[in-house]
Amino acid sequence: MSTDRRSRLVALRRELHRHPEPAWKEFWTTARIVEELRSVGVDELHVGRDALGEERLSVPDEAELDEWVDRAREAGADPDLVEAMAGGWTGCVAVIEQGEGPVVGLRVDIDGLPRAESTDDEHHPAREGFRSETGAMHACGHDAHATIGIGVIEAIKESDFSGTLKVFFQPAEEVIGGGKPMSESGHLDDVAYLFALHVGLDFPTGEVVAGIGDILAVTQFYTTFTGYPGHAGARPEEGRNAVQAMATAVQNLYGIPRHSEGASRVNAGRVGGGTATNIIPEEAFVHGEVRGETTEIRDFTFERAEKVFEGAATSHDCEVDIEIEGEAPSAESDEALVDVVHSVSSAHPEVTQPTRRGSLGGSEDATFLMQYVQDNGGLATYVGIGTDHPGGHHTATFDVDEDSLEIGVDVLSEAIETVCHERP
Numbered sequence: 001m002s003t004d005r006r007s008r009l010v011a012l013r014r015e016l017h018r019h020p021e022p023a024w025k026e027f028w029t030t031a032r033i034v035e036e037l038r039s040v041g042v043d044e045l046h047v048g049r050d051a052l053g054e055e056r057l058s059v060p061d062e063a064e065l066d067e068w069v070d071r072a073r074e075a076g077a078d079p080d081l082v083e084a085m086a087g088g089w090t091g092c093v094a095v096i097e098q099g100e101g102p103v104v105g106l107r108v109d110i111d112g113l114p115r116a117e118s119t120d121d122e123h124h125p126a127r128e129g130f131r132s133e134t135g136a137m138h139a140c141g142h143d144a145h146a147t148i149g150i151g152v153i154e155a156i157k158e159s160d161f162s163g164t165l166k167v168f169f170q171p172a173e174e175v176i177g178g179g180k181p182m183s184e185s186g187h188l189d190d191v192a193y194l195f196a197l198h199v200g201l202d203f204p205t206g207e208v209v210a211g212i213g214d215i216l217a218v219t220q221f222y223t224t225f226t227g228y229p230g231h232a233g234a235r236p237e238e239g240r241n242a243v244q245a246m247a248t249a250v251q252n253l254y255g256i257p258r259h260s261e262g263a264s265r266v267n268a269g270r271v272g273g274g275t276a277t278n279i280i281p282e283e284a285f286v287h288g289e290v291r292g293e294t295t296e297i298r299d300f301t302f303e304r305a306e307k308v309f310e311g312a313a314t315s316h317d318c319e320v321d322i323e324i325e326g327e328a329p330s331a332e333s334d335e336a337l338v339d340v341v342h343s344v345s346s347a348h349p350e351v352t353q354p355t356r357r358g359s360l361g362g363s364e365d366a367t368f369l370m371q372y373v374q375d376n377g378g379l380a381t382y383v384g385i386g387t388d389h390p391g392g393h394h395t396a397t398f399d400v401d402e403d404s405l406e407i408g409v410d411v412l413s414e415a416i417e418t419v420c421h422e423r424p
Helices: 003-018 027-039 062-074 079-084 124-128 142-157 179-183 242-253 295-315 335-346 366-375 403-422
Strands: 044-047 092-098 103-109 163-170 193-199 207-213 217-226 264-273 283-292 319-328 353-359 379-385
Touching: 003 027, 003 124, 003 142, 003 403, 027 044, 027 062, 027 079, 027 092, 027 142, 062 079, 092 142, 103 142, 103 366, 103 403, 142 163, 142 193, 142 403, 163 179, 163 366, 179 319, 179 366, 193 335, 193 366, 193 403, 207 335, 217 242, 217 295, 242 264, 242 283, 242 295, 264 295, 283 295, 295 319, 335 353, 335 379, 335 403, 366 379, 379 403
Parallel strands: 103 163, 103 193, 193 379, 207 353
Antiparallel strands: 044 092, 092 163, 207 379, 217 283, 217 319, 264 283
């Protein structure tokens, strides 16, 4: 890759890093991606509603969305594009047609996390002047993902690729909310091969993992307990204590049986309730998740969690409401595409450690897109592009080794060209 192209990739990644937006608020990010895609000659673009199916999860309320719309406009986003994304319909699909051949997809995610970024001078973005300006943070490398996606498009347009490439710039991965509507958009219906990617994951710069496995299925939930208030001193018997119901549920969640066919996870990540020390609390909540090594194990665990919540509510004479906020199935990378990526990465001079298989150990809603393609008879793989990151994922000091941008573009574009010619 030329020095000029590398400089442009680095500059774009840093620009995206300065303007992170959380799930369903990626107004400026989507508009900036569209602007860049147009500049490299992409004519077919589907933005917002045109890129997504109808069912979305974990969409913020209107006031919160409006605040980020105003921020995007103030930051210089195209007002027509922002208007087209009103209501949180963010993300886009870019389509490049170059003659006869297979339809190949590449999925990259674009949202940031609602957390502050380090101001320490030892933190590279702070030291070099591209630290976040929004109060959110690209603490998981999605700025690099979007940059690699654009770089792949540019490389494919300059190659002898014959076929159609669709790049899915997916919103709302961090809340497990964007994968499902993007998979149901209709744009995946003719995709024969799908690549998804993630940088880092504790794989160092120079390592490329051709097929990430152990992607856990996940369901995220928000459970509300409703009781009845009472004076804690004068009339405690009149109250129905929602915090007692919540506490019982949290205790019993961790007693859900394990499954003989694979790993499961349960976490009550955020809990709360009550208003004052002298009032029997009438409301309480549990914000948590369950995961499973397979979708079936995830479902088993969530069904048991529902029974735990219902039992806790009954035992304390409360009502309970369980809302699913996000979910994604498990998925496996297909061996035929693993072979392609491993072969390409093995031949790349900057890939010092080509690896066939690796573990994610977490969840990712790219699995919706992977499963959709696989259910239609296609092939999919989830590729790990190693990058040295001084802080762990989702921490204030996370950063990306920008040398990995070039590696990601090269490996993925060459893999896409390979499936065009070899049709595995």
